[in-house]
Amino acid sequence: MKIGILSQLKEKNLTGINKMTVGVMREIQKIDEQNQYYLLGKSDWLKLDIDTVPMYQSSDRWGVLNYPVISHKLNVVHSYYKAFDLHDNIPCGKILTINDLIPYIHPDWTSKKLGQYFDTEVRRCAEKADVIIAISEYTKSDIIRYFNIPEDKIRVVYCGLFEEERYQRLQAGKTIDNLKQVDYILSVSAIHLNKNQEGLIKGFLQFKEKRPDCGMKLVLTGPTRNADSIPDDLKKHPNFEKDIIFTGYVTEDELIWLYHNAAAFAYVSFYEGFGLPILEAMAAGKAVICSDTTSMPEVGGDAVEYCNPYDYESIASAMDNVVYNTQRRKYLEEQALIQAKKFSYEKAARQILDIYGEFA
Amino acid sequence: MNNIFDQSFYDFLCSTIDSCVDEIEMEHLSECKKMLVIASNARELFKQSILQIRKVNPQIQFIMVVQEGMKEYSSEYMTLKDQIITWSGKYTTELVDLLGEKIDLFSIDSFLFFSKHLLDLRDNNIFEILLKLSEVKEFSIYNIIFSGEIYLFRDLALCCRGLKVYQAMESFAEEICDRQELLKECYKEVQTQ
Incomplete structure (x- = not known):
């Protein structure tokens, strides 16, 4: 079969969706010698050894693919993100991966325009798709609930860890000098409202107030994370300047170093479709504090310290339990490595190949 | 080339557009x-x-x-x-x-x-x-x-003309798809190989 792959827009550094595309495709290429794969649209930055079918799209609409599919006689189109349209009469299977419905359910966290895009084009693409891949059971339940999609059309395929060998202990990463002598809890994310940056900081400051002799810092890193996004009243807290550290942009190697040298990892997002940083921290053997909501328990299993992201006391208490209960922390660190091994792109690739096989 | 939806014309059109940038x-x-x-x-x-x-x-x-x-x-x-x-x-x-x-x-x-x-x-x-x-x-x-x-x-002018042709072909493809017998013609070369 000839299978067309549609991913996200070009990025300077690969994040989430493009990482999943590359992670899965690299594994598929190792095991599938029968099917031919094509990246739809200019995708050389993905650095996959796969042919491209050029095409031109409008960034504010779903992709209309009749012309490239007919010309190249594709048998299946699989989009990892972008909604697309294909005429019903074209003999081509349609697969859409949905990571989450956050823009539809909470447009106040993203934008009204993105919410409308999910309500119209993503919804319509999901209705027309032959198979929908959800990256968690929670996302699957959202698709059923909000888009009224029949359950038997949706398959759950979990993310894996991109370049997982980098998270293993032997990979030191690149040192960040001003953090070498610092004990810190690490948090990695963007600054979207659902990531609950404010709650994380408030919870941490509350934890520090109860443990005034504790030298722990909170280190925040992510593509856009900086102090500008913090409310002014929070920045006026007497411990804010001293205990909250924004790293600014870090390279992938520096991020690995941050993971390996953290005392623990915290991810108290309100809402996730999967929760990739939780998996990354577990693969690095860290004790993880994370939210008990949405998809996160599917990733954390019994290997993390849960908290209520809407309750600063709960966040503070979870941090205290991990930092000061050495036995608990060591247990979580051991369990984290076991839990992390349950997720891999090799596993995801085999599941996706089985789905492609339904169209043969 | 069997018909205008042949891969060779598609690739030629796209490579011409891409060559303008x-x-x-x-x-x-x-x-x-x-x-x-x-x-x-x-x-x-x-x-x-x-x-x-x-x-x-x-x-x-x-x-x-x-x-x-x-x-x-x-x-x-x-x-x-x-x-x-x-x-x-x-x-x-x-x-x-x-x-x-x-x-x-x-x-x-x-x-x-x-x-x-x-x-x-x-x-x-x-x-x-x-x-x-x-x-x-x-x-x-x-x-x-x-x-x-x-x-x-x-070459902006050539690029714009190329993109117009592409969009016109996309619209034409949509109309072809409404006629099953015409769509079959587009795929015929595959069946005879």
């Missing part, structure tokens, strides 16, 4: 003297791009076309020799008329606009503006995309 380095803009810029609401990208251009070309003069909401933000890093022109709503070819009233179009030697990705069909209106401006004078056309790369249009 080259990725370049920022240093390429060091010779520009007076640049007309359609501001982007991707504020950080817009700001960094302007600053980077000024770094390689401190003498450059910008004529900045901005939406009203971007006026204050843009003016923060304008110099005295730069000029801001405000526009409201979607950019149309009427912008060319306004520019003709406010500036000397013959003095412009370069044009810069921003896009989410290269050859974004959403930019059809910008292409129309550029084609109309090109009737006045030839100038270098640069496009910065959201991932930070910068491109030079070597």
